[in-house]
Amino acid sequence: MNSGSQRSASDVPTLKARGSATETDPHIQVRNLNAFYGKVQALANVNLEIPKRQITVIMGPSGCGKSTLLKTFNRFLELTDGTKILGEVLVDGQDIYAKGIDETEVRKRVGLLAQRPSPLPMSIYDNVAYGMHVHRMKRSRQEYKDAVRHYLEIAGLWDEVRKRMHDPATSLSIGQQQRLCLARGLAVEPEIILGDEPTSSLDPISSLNIESRLLDLKRVYTTVIVTHTLRQAKRLADYVIYMYLGEVIEAGPAHEVFSHPKHERTKAYLEGLV
Amino acid sequence: MRRGRWERRHVAEALVKAMMYASVALVAGSLALILFTVVLRGLPALSWEMVSKPPEGGYYMGKGGGVLNAIIGSLLLASGGTLAALIFGLPIALYLETYLGDSPWGRYVRLSLDVLWGIPSIVYGAFGFTLMLAIGLRASLLAGIIVLALLELPIMVRAMDEVIRRMPVDLEQAALALGSTKLEVAMRIVTRQMMPGIITAILLAFGRGIGDAASVLFTSGYTDRITTSLLRPTASLPLAVFFQLASPFPEVQKRGYASALILTVIVLVISLGSRWISGRVSRYTVK
Numbered sequence: 001m002n003s004g005s006q007r008s009a010s011d012v013p014t015l016k017a018r019g020s021a022t023e024t025d026p027h028i029q030v031r032n033l034n035a036f037y038g039k040v041q042a043l044a045n046v047n048l049e050i051p052k053r054q055i056t057v058i059m060g061p062s063g064c065g066k067s068t069l070l071k072t073f074n075r076f077l078e079l080t081d082g083t084k085i086l087g088e089v090l091v092d093g094q095d096i097y098a099k100g101i102d103e104t105e106v107r108k109r110v111g112l113l114a115q116r117p118s119p120l121p122m123s124i125y126d127n128v129a130y131g132m133h134v135h136r137m138k139r140s141r142q143e144y145k146d147a148v149r150h151y152l153e154i155a156g157l158w159d160e161v162r163k164r165m166h167d168p169a170t171s172l173s174i175g176q177q178q179r180l181c182l183a184r185g186l187a188v189e190p191e192i193i194l195g196d197e198p199t200s201s202l203d204p205i206s207s208l209n210i211e212s213r214l215l216d217l218k219r220v221y222t223t224v225i226v227t228h229t230l231r232q233a234k235r236l237a238d239y240v241i242y243m244y245l246g247e248v249i250e251a252g253p254a255h256e257v258f259s260h261p262k263h264e265r266t267k268a269y270l271e272g273l274v
Numbered sequence: 275m276r277r278g279r280w281e282r283r284h285v286a287e288a289l290v291k292a293m294m295y296a297s298v299a300l301v302a303g304s305l306a307l308i309l310f311t312v313v314l315r316g317l318p319a320l321s322w323e324m325v326s327k328p329p330e331g332g333y334y335m336g337k338g339g340g341v342l343n344a345i346i347g348s349l350l351l352a353s354g355g356t357l358a359a360l361i362f363g364l365p366i367a368l369y370l371e372t373y374l375g376d377s378p379w380g381r382y383v384r385l386s387l388d389v390l391w392g393i394p395s396i397v398y399g400a401f402g403f404t405l406m407l408a409i410g411l412r413a414s415l416l417a418g419i420i421v422l423a424l425l426e427l428p429i430m431v432r433a434m435d436e437v438i439r440r441m442p443v444d445l446e447q448a449a450l451a452l453g454s455t456k457l458e459v460a461m462r463i464v465t466r467q468m469m470p471g472i473i474t475a476i477l478l479a480f481g482r483g484i485g486d487a488a489s490v491l492f493t494s495g496y497t498d499r500i501t502t503s504l505l506r507p508t509a510s511l512p513l514a515v516f517f518q519l520a521s522p523f524p525e526v527q528k529r530g531y532a533s534a535l536i537l538t539v540i541v542l543v544i545s546l547g548s549r550w551i552s553g554r555v556s557r558y559t560v561k
Contacts, residue, residue: 074451076447076450076451079447079450081375104453104454104455105453106453107450107451107452107453108452108453111451111452112451114444114447114448114451116444118442118444118445118447118448118560119448119560120445120448120449120463120560121445121463121466121467121558121559121560122466122558123558130449130452130462131452131453131454134452134453134454134458134462135453168557168558169558170558170560170561181448184452185451185452188452188453
């Protein structure tokens with residue numbers, strides 16, 4: 001796919017921004033997207049463009065379809081029984097719902113940080129190495145070791161776990177587990193990071209830690225975060241999407257939406273009336 | 275405050291508690307009684323000769339020898355049956371969880387397994403016998419293993435299924451989010467997380483297999499020799515217990531109890547061993 005610069009399998013990407021030829025193109029485009037849980041419509045005619053290498057925050061009252069929308073970006077929505085998805089989601093111009101698209105490849109390119117951290121039943125080291133093993137991304141033990149260390153460093157966890165790499169991942173605190181999940185997700189070299197309220201189960205300090213990681217990482221990754229806290233949205237967002245009852249009410253650069261919301265509903269939400 | 279103690283809800287609480295204690299006591303009591311009987315009657319007859327020699331001439335009238343033929347036979351039958359059941363059972367259990375889930379087909383397969391579980395083992399024996407006649411197989415270790423595998427399969431699959439269904443959904447999704455295929459989730463995540471439960475399922479099946487007399491009665495026959503071939507008949511401990519207890523000679527009856535004691539000890543050792551193993555493999559599981 002078109003990802004700015006070429007990377008070889010053994011080359012661990014560093015936190016330098018990739019090539020900027022396509023900098024202004026949207027990374028994800030959503031066209032006429034409708035989603036249903038059985039007969040209930042969860043997304044209604046969504047059209048969006050999500051900018052590259054910025055943090056996009058989806059906000060809105062609970063039940064408005066923001067998690068549903070997020071889950072269409074990595075083809076996770078179809079894992080729920082009885083869902084129907086109509087329309088297109090384009091990543092780098094290619095429809096991920098087109099025939100012949102391998103959903104595991106989509107999920108490799110579009111990483112997900114879940115609401116609650118869920119470490120895999122293995123050691124800290126193996127948690128980070130797992131995805132790389134599955135996709136056979138490295139050639140030698142040493143390459144795996146280096147990569148594991150690299151991603152733990154990016155996630156800001158290395159110093160805390162370097163002496164206990166072979167302990168069960170569940171022995172970490174919740175905040176540490178979420179940073180481990182971040183490292184694990186980055187290790188398969190995605191282009192996009194999705195966050196489904198990624199700090200909602202964490203204590204305030206761990207939350208800020210994750211937020212600062214995400215702010216660091218936006219130089220390299222396109223990030224889309226769902227949040228229900230307005231303050232977090234204001235801390236993180238470059239671009240904002242406001243949803244209500246399955247529809248996108250307003251979308252635009254954060255400073256515009258926060259200071260001059262065009263729509264009455266957005267205004268009401270920002271003023272805390274919804 | 276004190277009068278509240280005799281309110282209806284407290285009485286109900288006390289009553290239910292008492293009933294629970296009583297049931298536990300009943301179960302534990304029966305088990306203790308069985309063990310007590312087996313030890314009391316079997317231990318005096320238990321000797322090195324019992325466990326180290328096959329029957330000699332006149333053994334069934336109280337003369338020398340032991341039940342080594344049945345010990346070895348039972349271990350071979352139950353291990354073979356359990357292994358065969360595992361080879362077919364684990365994929366079934368994983369398939370049920372990963373692909374069928376709660377779909378109509380999934381429910382149908384589970385129902386069939388539950389029905390199979392409830393079928394008396396003598397029916398398995400008769401079925402095995404018919405099968406043997408059809409394919410021209412004689413009473414043999416192999417036939418016994420096949421029938422025990424059939425007998426053990428439902429219990430093993432359902433026990434694994436129950437364990438696998440308790441698999442946290444988050445875990446599967448976490449692995450899928452990294453771009454795993456369903457097969458990779460099954461092999462690398464589900465099996466790992468469920469290993470302690472899978473070991474328990476294997477043990478349950480082994481326990482049913484080694485303790486069953488009726489299914490091997492027609493299918494593996496009985497012999498006083500130690501089995502050396504899959505195609506020869508083999509002795510088994512449950513049948514050894516049965517034959518000896520049915521004897522009019524008190525010495526032989528005592529050896530029947532001793533054989534039961536040997537069987538109990540084998541099951542006990544295997545339970546404790548598998549506990550130890552599952553304790554070790556559960557180090558990484560997510561609670």
